[in-house]
Amino acid sequence: xxxxxxxxxxxxxxxxxxxxxxxxxxxxxxxxxxxxxxxxxxxxxxxxxxxxxxxxxxxxxxxxxx
Numbered sequence: 001x002x003x004x005x006x007x008x009x010x011x012x013x014x015x016x017x018x019x020x021x022x023x024x025x026x027x028x029x030x031x032x033x034x035x036x037x038x039x040x041x042x043x044x045x046x047x048x049x050x051x052x053x054x055x056x057x058x059x060x061x062x063x064x065x066x
Contacts, residue, residue, distance in 0.1 A: 005034050024052055 008030050012023060028049060035045040 005030065005039060028052065 034040045
């Protein structure tokens with residue numbers, strides 16, 4: 001699986017023509033499969049998913065009005 005994971009991640013990062021949301025979803029699914037196969041621990045997967053969630057936030061989502 002590790003070679004397959006590397007191939008899939010390499011293809012993900014080299015393909016810039018796809019829809020970014022679809023790419024993000026595909027990457028997360030690939031990483032979940034890697035975690036299920038024991039190539040990544042649950043904490044690392046959770047951290048990466050959190051990075052994607054923060055990336056989707058706007059300033060309005062995190063700032064408090066005065």
